Amino acid sequence: MDSPHFRVVFLHWRFWLLWLGLGMLWLINQLPYRVLLTIGRLLGVGMYRMASNRHCIARRNLELCFPEKSSGERKRLLKENFASTGIAFFEMAMSWWWPKSRLERLAHVEGLEHLKQAHLNGKGVILMALHFTTLEIGAALLGQKYTIDGMYREHSNLLFDFIQRRGRERHNLNSIAVERNDVRGMIKLLRTGRFIWYAPDQDYGAKQSIFVPLFGIKAATVKSTSTFARLGKALVMPFTQKRLTNGNGYCLVIHPPLTNFPSESDEIDCMRINQWIEATVRECPEQYLWAHRRFKSRPPGEVKLYEKCRHKP
Template identity: 65%
Template sequence: MDRPVFRAYFLHPRFWLLWLGLGLLWLVAQLPYKVLLWLGRCLGALMYRLASARRKIAARNLELCFPQMSAVERKALLKENFASTGITFFEMAIAWWWPAERLRRLGTIEGLEHLRQAEADGQGVILMALHFTTLEMGGGLLGLAQDMYGMYRPHKNPLFDYVQRRGREQRLLGVIGRDDVRGMLKLLRAGGVVWYAPDQDYGAQRSVFVPLFGVPAATVTATSKFARMGRAKVIPFTQQRLPDSQGYRLVIHPPLADFPSDSEEADCLRVNQWIEQAISACPEQYLWAHRRFKTRPEGEPKLYKKKR
């Protein structure tokens, strides 16, 4: 994709309120990290009370994925998840607008040797990540240490899309549209590293149903297809917000061995098993507000209540 370009249209009065909000967020983001975490938790508590639709989706997901938990345990996890979601807004500002040296002090990275080995082997890398609430921090911190590209879905608001892309591309080599298969394969065959997350529901057309936390989930087959067609390694990547304002631990895991296989279903199952392990390590930091089990196998009932 081409680099984001500022347009005079962004000065239209329809964007003034957004400009004001972004300006205030930039100012607040200059505060100490501990203060931003506290503000994020306060925002998350407010969102828990007001964002009832998202709260119900997240609660339903936790009920489906952690039936072994008591209702009290799941409610506590849900509240902590909203606190993490509130922090996300300030982490976004940190990742986009903090100077590189200040940002770098927040993170430690383990496993960079796996990316270096892929580079030495002349292979591209699908950096298999997940939609954690810490997504922006993970991409921003790793982008300071490793040349990489990110998969990207344009935002509906053109001004916010411009600001978001500009913020991300300060840390990345560039972004690729989610549907730009040709561009993705070109980068992989050239030895590039591409951030890619296969953990959301994109419908049945490009998916197979395999278990995720014991629930049949529409799982995209693109991971194994990209790996095969791009002649690339699949290397899992996770990030975790540490307690007590210690920053972030980024882990680049060993590449998946013997991947892809001859079976897309087996590959998708393997991906979901890894997703389960990664989420279970810090479930409060995952994006539970997404309707992950929206698409159902034929004949099965819907798992979420209809929107009013």
């Protein structure tokens, strides 16, 4: 995709309200980091009380994935998850607008030697990540160390899409945004030794997935990770990020590349990926994006799991 450019149409009156909101967010974002964390938590409290559909989906996911926890424990986890989501709103703005030097002070990065070795060997890398609430700032912090390409879906609002892409790409000056459905483009980049951020932890439908267990539930799991690794002759390196306590920044870890991956079986690969996803999420479940209908697709004959969380007409 071409780099984002300012367009005269962004000055049209229909974008004025968005410009106002972005301006206010930019001003708030100049506050100290710990203050932004506090404001973000307060925003999360409001979202917990008002975002009924997201609240229902997240609560249902926690019921499905943590049946061993009491209802009180899941309620506390749900509240913390919304607090983390509120903080993520300001982390997004930080990654777009903070000076790089200010942002860099928050990063604690481990495992860069794995990317360096892959670069020396001329190997492409699939950075296998997850949809944590720290996704935006994690990608920005890693992008300051290495140029990372990413799968991208264009936003329906032209102005927001411009601001978002420009904010992301300032950390990756030579990065390439790959359309989510551009399989050939993804494979071509991997074969040229590029590093690409990719998250296989969401439900993209049964057609391009197979059903394997995740938290003990059959989940539609994409086979693309194996396909990209095989056709792109690339390594798969798990990548995790975590918001540290007490305003101490973020821990980013590039793990060693998976061995014997891909295997001869997509099912084995998908099970291996889901086992890693489950273990990683359990380390800090409050920071995971639980508002996604992860178990929306069901095997033939199985009941739907979100019947009580339908969108209101």
